[in-house]
Amino acid sequence: MQKPRLPAIEYIRGISMLGVIGIHVGSEYLMNPTPNLHLVALFEIATRFSVPIFFFISAFGLFYNMDLKKPFSYRDFLRRRFRTVLVPYIAWSAFYILHYTFLYRDTMLLNVKEILKYLFFGFASYQLYFMVILLWFYLLMPLWIAIIRRVTPANLTLILIFQIVFNYWSSFIFNPYGIENKYLNALMVNRLNYWVLHYIFIFILGGWLAINIKSFLKFLKTNQCKITLFFLGSLASILCYYYWLISFRHYTPIQAINTAHQLCPAGVVYTIGASIFLFMIFTEQHYPECMNKIFSFLGRHSYFAYLAHPLAITYLDRIVARMGLVMNAPLAIMFYIATATLAVTAASLTRKIGDKIPIINKLTIGVYKD
Numbered sequence: 001m002q003k004p005r006l007p008a009i010e011y012i013r014g015i016s017m018l019g020v021i022g023i024h025v026g027s028e029y030l031m032n033p034t035p036n037l038h039l040v041a042l043f044e045i046a047t048r049f050s051v052p053i054f055f056f057i058s059a060f061g062l063f064y065n066m067d068l069k070k071p072f073s074y075r076d077f078l079r080r081r082f083r084t085v086l087v088p089y090i091a092w093s094a095f096y097i098l099h100y101t102f103l104y105r106d107t108m109l110l111n112v113k114e115i116l117k118y119l120f121f122g123f124a125s126y127q128l129y130f131m132v133i134l135l136w137f138y139l140l141m142p143l144w145i146a147i148i149r150r151v152t153p154a155n156l157t158l159i160l161i162f163q164i165v166f167n168y169w170s171s172f173i174f175n176p177y178g179i180e181n182k183y184l185n186a187l188m189v190n191r192l193n194y195w196v197l198h199y200i201f202i203f204i205l206g207g208w209l210a211i212n213i214k215s216f217l218k219f220l221k222t223n224q225c226k227i228t229l230f231f232l233g234s235l236a237s238i239l240c241y242y243y244w245l246i247s248f249r250h251y252t253p254i255q256a257i258n259t260a261h262q263l264c265p266a267g268v269v270y271t272i273g274a275s276i277f278l279f280m281i282f283t284e285q286h287y288p289e290c291m292n293k294i295f296s297f298l299g300r301h302s303y304f305a306y307l308a309h310p311l312a313i314t315y316l317d318r319i320v321a322r323m324g325l326v327m328n329a330p331l332a333i334m335f336y337i338a339t340a341t342l343a344v345t346a347a348s349l350t351r352k353i354g355d356k357i358p359i360i361n362k363l364t365i366g367v368y369k370d
Contacts, residue, residue: 003064003213007292008282009057014298015278016057017306019050020127021340024313029332030254036329037246037253043332044257045242046235049274051130052262055199056275058134059144059206068149068211074142081138084366089131091363092307093124099311100124117186121193125310129193136196137203148207156201156208160268163201167263170198198263202271220280227280234273238266297348303365304347305340312342 026043029035066072097118101110122129137144151159176188192198209216220227242260245251251259261267281287282295298305316338325331354361361367 008279009061010299011282011295012057012278013302014295016050016053017302018340019047020306021309022047025336025339028317029327032327035253039329040253041239041242045239045260048262048267049271052199052202052271053275055203056206059203060210063207063210072145077141085131085134088364088366093119096124121190127310132194133196136194147204151208159201159204164265164268166197171263220283224280227276231273231277234270238270241266301344301347304350305343308346309339309343312339
């Protein structure tokens with residue numbers, strides 16, 4: 001029997017897309033040697049749930065629509081998922097390689113070895129690494145099914161502990177730069193671009209909650225105050241860490257955001273808090289119903305906007321540079337609004353064109369009419 005649609009999944013996609021744009025606009029704002037630290041915190045810290053929550057809702061969607069009692073067809077699963085992720089990934093990678101080759105007159109990007117490296121790590125554009133990790137999650141799907149079939153709250157806690165310890169080791173202890181073999185060195189230096197272990201807990205959590213959907217929805221309904229307090233506490237924790245790094249460790253803003261990120265212990269907890277809180281907000285919907293149209297619109301076009309927004313940032317940045325403007329706080333806010341507006345508008349227009357020319361939707365967002 002078809003399970004009821006959960007709008008929260010679509011709405012979270014839209015919010016996450018806006019958060020990712022915030023992170024990347026924040027990187028532009030940090031070109032200012034004296035940025036507003038609070039605006040940096042908004043762009044770069046409060047949005048840190050945005051990438052890992054994509055893995056949460058991806059797993060949730062996969063397992064919500066899966067019957068674990070039935071045999072799993074790995075071949076059919078990969079065929080469907082490769083159409084929705086691998087095809088757009090290759091298409092967008094090819095587009096960005098050609099685009100930056102033309103823009104910067106850098107023919108090195110057309111070297112076969114460079115192209116293969118860019119495809120393996122997601123180097124064609126800085127947001128594409130997410131798709132690489134997602135593809136690795138798909139390739140390992142039988143493992144996730146076996147784990148989620150057996151997972152309990154107790155061993156889920158153990159996985160969380162492993163996640164925090166592993167991410168801390170990978171982010172702050174492991175030093176790959178002494179590895180002499182250039183291929184192994186490249187694999188280790190760029191491990192954030194393809195190691196699924198960095199996000200294993202949030203993925204498994206999403207899948208586990210999906211197969212226990214009735215209990216999860218009941219939990220959301222009866223624990224709204226606790227969920228909200230946990231979210232606010234987790235947000236306060238990562239913000240305090242950021243301000244502590246700046247105020248007491250005398251980190252620069254760039255050093256601080258490269259430390260207080262989604263893989264640090266506070267970031268892992270914040271991701272959990274944001275995932276559950278947003279799911280609760282969009283499930284219980286204690287807000288004007290008219291806002292659902294906005295959330296639905298953002299969610300519907302989040303995939304394309306996520307993939308295309310670096311183009312908006314690139315050309316808006318060139319306009320700002322030509323005008324000789326300094327990226328101050330008001331300009332950064334306007335830059336963000338312009339980037340998000342352009343990305344979502346382009347997504348909407350392209351989707352409409354793709355409805356008439358299906359190959360466009362197939363290549364850009366993996367949507368098929370059949």
